[in-house]
Amino acid sequence: MDYRVRISPRSRRVRLNLSARDGLTIVVPRGFDARRIPGIVETRKGWIEKHLRRFSEAARFTAGNPPDILPEQIDLPALGETWHIAYRSTGAQEVVEVKAVEPGELVVSGAVDDPAACRSVLKRWLRRRAAERLAPLLARLAEENGFRYDRVTIRSQKTRWGSCSARKTISLNCHLLFLPPDVVRYVLLHELCHTVFMNHSDKFWLLLDGFEPDGKAMRRRMRAGWKDLRAWL
Ligand SMILES: [Zn+2]
Structure with missing residues (x-):
């Protein structure tokens, strides 16, 4: 499985970031033992594959997207803004949150397996x-x-x-x-x-x-x- 590793001095634990644009990125704290990464990827394989499949399906549809396809990008012509969205599974958490980590970058985190919950936080963000x-x-x-x-x-x-x-x-x-x-x-x-x-x-x-x-x-x-x-x- 293809992935990139990014070292984040601010993060205290390992996170998996998935986006249609960048694929899978493993974000690890500074000093993390890189040899542990393949094992982590292996344990989350089902989740990763499911989402990567979803992204490639999404790419195939240009119109009439099935509603369980989540956006990987939101264009807001009114404001001249484009927001890229990364979906981050954070384990056992049952809530979904959306946060602008920087201008143009949204992170949806939590129970991102639940498309309805993701859509609902994105709609709230839009409002x-x-x-x-x-x-x-x-x-x-x-x-x-x-x-x-x-x-x-x-x-x-x-x-x-x-x-x-x-x-x-x-x-x-x-x-x-x-x-x-x-x-x-x-x-x-x-x-x-x-x-x-x-x-x-x-x-x-x-x-x-x-x-x-x-x-x-x-x-x-x-x-x-x-x-x-x-x-x-
Ligand atoms: Zn009127």
Whole structure:
């Protein structure tokens, strides 16, 4: 079995990292006896092979991925970000956690044999990322254009990109992160215009068109955006 060994001064025990990009990496503490590695690989062989198989299956599907295929990479065009994901089994632990170890690198650890649990932490991470980045963007657009809203919530809707309540609470869909920045801006402005007109009247569209003259093209791209949602979601 092919693998690479990486010495990590910070780690205190042996970890197995699997990713579609790098294959198997054995992370060992400094001073670890390298002769022990083949034995460790041997005991985890079943787990490793299962996941490597999953990655090669995932590579074969470009569309309509079966839902138990986990992403090895998440592209967020809205933010111009790509996140690589490593799945790390940490033995008996029954929970799954996701952590950004550095910008662009996510580690999902724990009971990573459970695809549903992995998907659910990744979805939570996506919502957190959306809150971190979309909320300030909305605040800035409101400020720049003289809109006032009460607060913003991040949700994970299946049918709409955003909404605005009578109390001027704006809800944004975390899947907006999969759209290009100009389309995201258009969606946010749409909801901000609802803080002025709570309907889709002519006045509403006139206001919105003032920010984006080619609204028709934007709306087409918003609709097309639903097709880009990943199966793991
Ligand atoms: Zn609307």
